[in-house]
Amino acid sequence: DTEVTQTPKHLVMGMTNKKSLKCEQHMGHRAMYWYKQKAKKPPELMFVYSYEKLSINESVPSRFSPECPNSSLLNLHLHALQPEDSALYLCASSQEGGRNNSPLHFGNGTRLTVT
């Protein structure tokens, strides 16, 4: 069982919709991440939050908007997406980003389809 919980597991949305992906962890981790994974490819980093502040944005289009309401929660707000944004979106957390290379713990992801 994963200790990082993502909801929903599946999401189908039209290009004009607004939706949000949610991620929650209760391991006391202070770094949280959003990754995007296309089929048969490795995950690609999108955003990193460290101590609830955005520390890395990997040049992600503004139609993806992250939010970290507290140290346990991470959201990804979606608006005006394109069909090519269809992918598996993975959330991850780690004890402390960067300094000691603590491993990332991944959730099972949200499978997003944009129609």
Add this chain to the structure above:
Amino acid sequence: GDSVTQMEGPVTLSEEAFLTINCTYTATGYPSLFWYVQYPGEGLQLLLKATKADDKGSNKGFEATYRKETTSFHLEKGSVQVSDSAVYFCALSVNGGTSYGKLTFGQGTILTVHP
């Protein structure tokens, strides 16, 4: 920049066969090395890790040794099971700076084990 190269798959084995998945890396600084596994329909799970040269990571019968002289971190298992069928990702993370635990992944190797 940092990079990870994995042997191309897919790899198909019979149950109880010996497994090797090659992984080599290039990195600035002193990386930590990881193997992650992704079972169908799931997120990534940390399989094992090594944080310095000559460290051996092991878990569930899998092993990998951090070889600085050959910049390698090959994954091995003496006797694979059908349940080991998954995608395996080699990854590195460089300590310190502003990397915030950013993982650089290899392309992934699909392993299929037949009874």
